[in-house]
Amino acid sequence: MTMRRLINLKRVEARRIYLTYGIVILAYIICQTMSSTKFLSSSMRGMLVPICAYMVMAVSLNLVVGISGELSLGHAGFMSVGAFSGVATAILLQKVLPFAPVRLAIAMIVAAIFAAFAGFLIGIPVLRLKGDYLAIVTLAFGEIIKSILNNFYMGVDSGGIHFSMLTDTTRLLKGGRLIIKGPMGISGIQKISTFPAGFILVMIALMIVFNLVNSRSGRAFMAIRDDRIAAESIGLDITKYKMMAFVTSAALAGAAGALFAMNYSTIVANKFDFNTSILILVFVVLGGQGNMLGGIIAAAVLTILPEKLRQFSDYRMLLYAIILIVMMLATNNAEIKNFLTRLNPFKRKEEVE
Amino acid sequence: MIFLNFFISGISLGSIYAIIALGYTMVYGIAKMLNFAHGDVIMVGAYVCFYAISRYGLNPFVGVALAMAACTLLGIIVERLAYKPLRQAPSLAVLITAIGMSYFLQNTALLLWSSNPKVFPSIIGRGSFKLFEGALSVSHVTALTIATCLIIMVVLSLFISKTKLGKAMRACSEDKGAAQLMGINVNATISLTFAIGSGLAAIAGALLCSAYPTLMPTTGSLPGIKAFTAAVFGGIGSIPGAFLGGIMLGVIEIFAKAYISSQLSDAVVFGVLIVVLLVKPSGLLGKQTQEKV
Amino acid sequence: MAKSKTKYVSIPSTTILPERDASREPVLKCVNLGITLGGIKAVEDFNFTVGRTEIVGLIGPNGAGKTTVFNLLTKVYQPTTGTILLNGRDTHGMNTMQVNRAGIARTFQNIRLFKNLSVVDNVKAAMNNDMRYNMLSAILRLPNYRREEIAAHRRALKLLSIFDMQDMADVRAGSLPYGAQRRLEIVRALATNPSLLLLDEPAAGMNPSETADLMDNIRKVHEMFQIAIILIEHDMSLVMNICEGICVLNFGHVIAKGTPDEIQSNPAVIEAYLGRRKESA
Ligand SMILES: Nc1ncnc2c1ncn2[C@@H]1O[C@H](COP(=O)(O)OP(=O)(O)O)[C@@H](O)[C@H]1O
Numbered sequence: 001m002t003m004r005r006l007i008n009l010k011r012v013e014a015r016r017i018y019l020t021y022g023i024v025i026l027a028y029i030i031c032q033t034m035s036s037t038k039f040l041s042s043s044m045r046g047m048l049v050p051i052c053a054y055m056v057m058a059v060s061l062n063l064v065v066g067i068s069g070e071l072s073l074g075h076a077g078f079m080s081v082g083a084f085s086g087v088a089t090a091i092l093l094q095k096v097l098p099f100a101p102v103r104l105a106i107a108m109i110v111a112a113i114f115a116a117f118a119g120f121l122i123g124i125p126v127l128r129l130k131g132d133y134l135a136i137v138t139l140a141f142g143e144i145i146k147s148i149l150n151n152f153y154m155g156v157d158s159g160g161i162h163f164s165m166l167t168d169t170t171r172l173l174k175g176g177r178l179i180i181k182g183p184m185g186i187s188g189i190q191k192i193s194t195f196p197a198g199f200i201l202v203m204i205a206l207m208i209v210f211n212l213v214n215s216r217s218g219r220a221f222m223a224i225r226d227d228r229i230a231a232e233s234i235g236l237d238i239t240k241y242k243m244m245a246f247v248t249s250a251a252l253a254g255a256a257g258a259l260f261a262m263n264y265s266t267i268v269a270n271k272f273d274f275n276t277s278i279l280i281l282v283f284v285v286l287g288g289q290g291n292m293l294g295g296i297i298a299a300a301v302l303t304i305l306p307e308k309l310r311q312f313s314d315y316r317m318l319l320y321a322i323i324l325i326v327m328m329l330a331t332n333n334a335e336i337k338n339f340l341t342r343l344n345p346f347k348r349k350e351e352v353e
Numbered sequence: 354m355i356f357l358n359f360f361i362s363g364i365s366l367g368s369i370y371a372i373i374a375l376g377y378t379m380v381y382g383i384a385k386m387l388n389f390a391h392g393d394v395i396m397v398g399a400y401v402c403f404y405a406i407s408r409y410g411l412n413p414f415v416g417v418a419l420a421m422a423a424c425t426l427l428g429i430i431v432e433r434l435a436y437k438p439l440r441q442a443p444s445l446a447v448l449i450t451a452i453g454m455s456y457f458l459q460n461t462a463l464l465l466w467s468s469n470p471k472v473f474p475s476i477i478g479r480g481s482f483k484l485f486e487g488a489l490s491v492s493h494v495t496a497l498t499i500a501t502c503l504i505i506m507v508v509l510s511l512f513i514s515k516t517k518l519g520k521a522m523r524a525c526s527e528d529k530g531a532a533q534l535m536g537i538n539v540n541a542t543i544s545l546t547f548a549i550g551s552g553l554a555a556i557a558g559a560l561l562c563s564a565y566p567t568l569m570p571t572t573g574s575l576p577g578i579k580a581f582t583a584a585v586f587g588g589i590g591s592i593p594g595a596f597l598g599g600i601m602l603g604v605i606e607i608f609a610k611a612y613i614s615s616q617l618s619d620a621v622v623f624g625v626l627i628v629v630l631l632v633k634p635s636g637l638l639g640k641q642t643q644e645k646v
Numbered sequence: 647m648a649k650s651k652t653k654y655v656s657i658p659s660t661t662i663l664p665e666r667d668a669s670r671e672p673v674l675k676c677v678n679l680g681i682t683l684g685g686i687k688a689v690e691d692f693n694f695t696v697g698r699t700e701i702v703g704l705i706g707p708n709g710a711g712k713t714t715v716f717n718l719l720t721k722v723y724q725p726t727t728g729t730i731l732l733n734g735r736d737t738h739g740m741n742t743m744q745v746n747r748a749g750i751a752r753t754f755q756n757i758r759l760f761k762n763l764s765v766v767d768n769v770k771a772a773m774n775n776d777m778r779y780n781m782l783s784a785i786l787r788l789p790n791y792r793r794e795e796i797a798a799h800r801r802a803l804k805l806l807s808i809f810d811m812q813d814m815a816d817v818r819a820g821s822l823p824y825g826a827q828r829r830l831e832i833v834r835a836l837a838t839n840p841s842l843l844l845l846d847e848p849a850a851g852m853n854p855s856e857t858a859d860l861m862d863n864i865r866k867v868h869e870m871f872q873i874a875i876i877l878i879e880h881d882m883s884l885v886m887n888i889c890e891g892i893c894v895l896n897f898g899h900v901i902a903k904g905t906p907d908e909i910q911s912n913p914a915v916i917e918a919y920l921g922r923r924k925e926s927a
C-alpha cells in the first residue's frame with residue numbers, strides 16, 4: 001500500500017545512468033556538427049576541450065565527495081600531476097610516435113598512473129583523518145604539489161632524462177631540451193587534445209564511475225559514507241575502500257589534466273591552484289552530490305558562463321560570486337526550497353519519500 | 354643573533370596568523386563552519402585603514418578603530434545574509450557559500466579600489482629598537498604586533514571565561530539546543546562571535562600591511578589560508594590552540610624561508626601541518642571526541 | 647530518586663546456565679571485561695559465557711551498560727580491562743571489522759542503516775567479503791562480475807524473505823517504516839554469516855503484533871542458522887519467551903544470572919529493575 005509511494009531506487013538509478021550517457025552523446029553530436037559547420041564561434045570552439053576536462057574532473061571529484069562522502073579541497077593537485085606527467089610523456093614520445101591520437105592516449109594513461117600514485121601516497125596519511133581535518137589536509141597537499149611543481153626542472157638529452165629541484169642544475173648536453181622549467185612550467189606544447197578525445201574520456205570516466213558504483217566496491221563506498229560504524233560492523237575494510245575511491249578519482253583527474261594541458265601551448269603549476277580545486281568542488285555541489293549528470297552540466301555551464309559574462313567585463317567575477325551564493329541559498333534553505341518545490345509539480349511527485 | 358632575529362620575525366608573523374586564526378576558530382567552534390571569507394575581511398579592514406590614514410589623514414589608531422568598526426559590521430551582515438539561512442544546510446553548502454562570499458568581497462574590492470597595489474603606511478612608523486649594541490634590531494611594527502597579540506590573548510581569554518557573554522558563547526558551541534533552552538539568545542551569540550572575529554581581522558589587516566606594505570584585493574587570501582591552517586594545527590575550535598598554532602606556524606614559516614628555501618616555505622608549512630595531524634588527528638590542543646553508539 | 651547505597655558486586659562465574667555448555671567450546675567467553683567512559687566505570691567485571699547455539703537475554707534498566715557491552719564485544723569501544731574469547735580466540739588487538747570477520751554481527755539501538763542505499767544493497771554490502779571479483783571485472787562487467795552479483799542478489803532476497811521483506815528490495819532503506827528498518831538491520835547482520843548475533847533492542851518502537859512476528863522470526867533465524875544470539879530487550883514477554891538464559895546488568899555490574907524463571911523471582915532483580923519500573927509507571 002504505502003510501498004507504491006516509496007521510490008523504486010533501482011529504476012530511478014538505471015534511468016538516470018542511461019539519461020546521462022544519452023545526453024553526453026547527444027551533446028557531443030550537436031557540438032561536433034555545429035563546430036564543423038562553423039556555427040560555433042571560435043571562442044566556444046576553443047572551450048570544448050577544457051569543458052570536457054572539467055567534466056571529467058567533476059565526475060572524478062564526485063566519486064570522492066558524492067559517493068564516498070569525503071571532502072577534498074586539493075583535487076586540482078592531481079590534475080596538475082597529470083598535466084605535467086602527461087605533457088612530458090607526449091614531448092618525450094614526439095619523435096617515436098608521430099601519430100598524435102596514440103601519443104595523446106599514451107600520455108593520458110601515463111598521466112593517470114602518475115596521478116594515481118600521487119593519490120596513493122597522499123591517501124595513506126589523509127584517509128586516516130575525518131571530516132574537516134581531511135579537507136584541510138587535502139588542501140595542504142594541493143598547495144604542496146603546486147609548490148613542488150613550481151620548483152621542479154626536468155630535461156632530456158642524449159644522456160637520458162635529468163631532474164633537479166629549486167634551480168636548474170640538469171646541465172643538459174648540447175641538443176638537449178629542458179621540458180619542465182620550474183615556475184615557467186612547460187612551453188612549446190603541441191596542441192594534440194581534440195574534442196573527440198575529450199568526449200571519449202568523459203564517456204570512459206562515466207563508465208568507470210557508474211560501473212564501480214554498481215559493484216561491491218561502490219556499495220562499500222556508499223555504505224561507509226552513510227554510516228562508518230555500521231560499515232565496520234559488517235566487516236568492510238574502510239581504509240581499503242577509501243583508498244580505492246581516492247586513487248581511482250586521482251587517476252581520472254590525472255587523465256583530465258593531460259587532456260586539459262595539451263589544449264594549450266604553455267602550462268604552469270599555478271594554473272592548478274586552490275581556486276581551481278574549489279571551482280571543481282562547485283561543479284559537484286551545484287550539480288548535486290553523487291549526481292554525475294548534474295556535475296557534468298554544472299561543469300559545462302560554469303565554464304561557459306564566465307565567457308558569456310564577458311560583456312559585463314569588470315562585474316563578471318562579482319556576478320559569478322553572487323550567482324554562487326544565491327544558488328546555494330536557493331537549493332539549501334528550507335523555506336526557499338519549499339517555495340520552489342511548490343512551483344514545480346513534476347519535481348514534487350518525484351521527491352515524495 | 355641572526356637566529357634570534359629570525360625567531361622574533363617568526364613570532365611577529367605568527368602573532369598576525371594567531372589573530373586571524375582566532376576568527377576562524379571562534380566561528381568554527383560556534384557555527385561549525387569553515388569561514389573562507391575571513392581572509393578577505395582582513396583585506397577590507399586594511400583598505401579602510403589605508404584610506405582613513407592616507408586619504409583623510411587621520412591618526413593611524415583612529416584608522417584602525419574605523420577599520421574595526423567597518424569589519425565588525427561587515428562580519429555581522431555577512432553572517433545574517435549568507436550564513437544564517439544555511440544553519441540547517443549540509444556543511445558543504447555552507448563552505449561553498451563562504452567561498453562565494455570570499456570571491457564577492459575580493460571582486461567588490463577590485464571594483465571599488467582597483468587592482469593596483471597600494472603602499473600601506475605603517476601605523477607606527479618604520480623605526481626600530483636596537484638591542485645588544487645594534488646586533489639585534491626589532492622594528493616598532495614587530496614589537497607592536499607581538500604586544501597586540503598578547504593583549505588580545507589575555508583580554509579574550511578573560512572575556513570567554515569570566516563574562517556572561519563569553520559563557521554564552523561557550524554554551525552555544527557545546528550544544529546550541531540546550532543553550533537555547535537555558536535562555537541564551539543563540540542567534541545574537543553567533544552574531545557576536547562573527548563580530549569579534551571580524552573586528553580582530555581588522556587589527557590583523559592593519560598589522561599585516563604595516564609589516565608587508567603591499568595592499569591588493571587578494572592580500573587577505575594567502576594569510577587567510579595560512580591562518581586557517583594555524584587554527585587547524587592548534588586544534589580548530591580551541592582558542593589557546595589558535596594562538597599556539599598561529600605562533601608556531603609563523604616561526605616555522607620564517608625558519609623554512611631562512612634555512613630551507615624561500616620558494617618551498619609554504620610546502621614546508623603545510624608539510625608540518627600534515628605531520629602534526631597524523632600524530633594528533635584533532636590538532637595540538639583540540640579535544641578528541643568519541644562518538645556515542 | 648533517592649538511590650540506595652547498595653554496592654553492586656558482580657557475579658564471578660562466567661556461565662549463565664552451567665549445565666548447557668559442559669562439553670563444547672563456547673562461542674563467547676568474557677572474563678573481567680570492563681571499560682571506563684567519561685570517568686565512570688560503565689561496565690566492570692563482566693563475566694559471561696555463551697554456548698554454541700544459545701539464545702541469551704541481556705537486560706537491565708536504562709544506562710545499565712548493556713549497549714556498552716555490545717560495543718566492547720564488537721570493539722567499537724576498546725575494553726580497559728579483561729579478555730574476550732571468540733570461538734576460543736582472544737580478540738585482543740582486533741578492530742570492529744576483524745571482529746565481524748571472526749564471527750560477531752550486530753544491530754544498533756539507534757538504527758544505523760545505509761540510508762541512501764536500497765534495502766537489497768544494504769544486505770549485499772554485508773556480503774561484500776563473500777564476493778571475489780575485482781575492480782576491473784566490475785568496470786568491464788566481466789562474466790564473473792555478473793555471476794557473483796546474481797548469486798549475491800539471490801541470496802540477499804532469500805535472507806530478506808525470512809523477514810518477509812523481499813518485496814521492498816529496491817526501496818531506499820532510509821524511507822522504510824521504523825519496524826522494517828529494525829528488521830533490515832537484523833538481515834544485514836545475518837548476511838555476514840556470523841556465529842554470534844547481537845541484537846540491541848530489536849523490538850523497540852514496534853507494536854505488539856510486530857513484536858510477536860519478530861519473536862517468531864528470531865526463533866526461525868536461530869533454528870535455520872544454528873547460531874548463538876544475545877538479545878538486549880526491554881519487552882519482558884519477548885525476553886522471557888525466547889531466551890534460555892538471562893543475565894541482568896545494573897550500574898555496569900552483573901547482578902543476576904539464570905533461567906527466565908529464576909530471574910523473575912530474583913529479589914535483587916526485582917529491586918533493581920522491576921521495582922524501579924513499577925515506581926515510574
Ligand atoms: N561514549 C560514551 N561516553 C561517555 N559515557 C558513555 C558513552 N557510552 C555510554 N556511556 C555511559 O555508559 C553508561 C551505560 O550506557 P549504555 O550502555 O548505553 O546503557 P544501556 O544499558 O541503556 O544500553 C551510561 O551511563 C552512559 O551514559
Ligand SMILES: [Mg+2]
Binds near residue numbers: 712713714755
Ligand atoms: Mg542501550
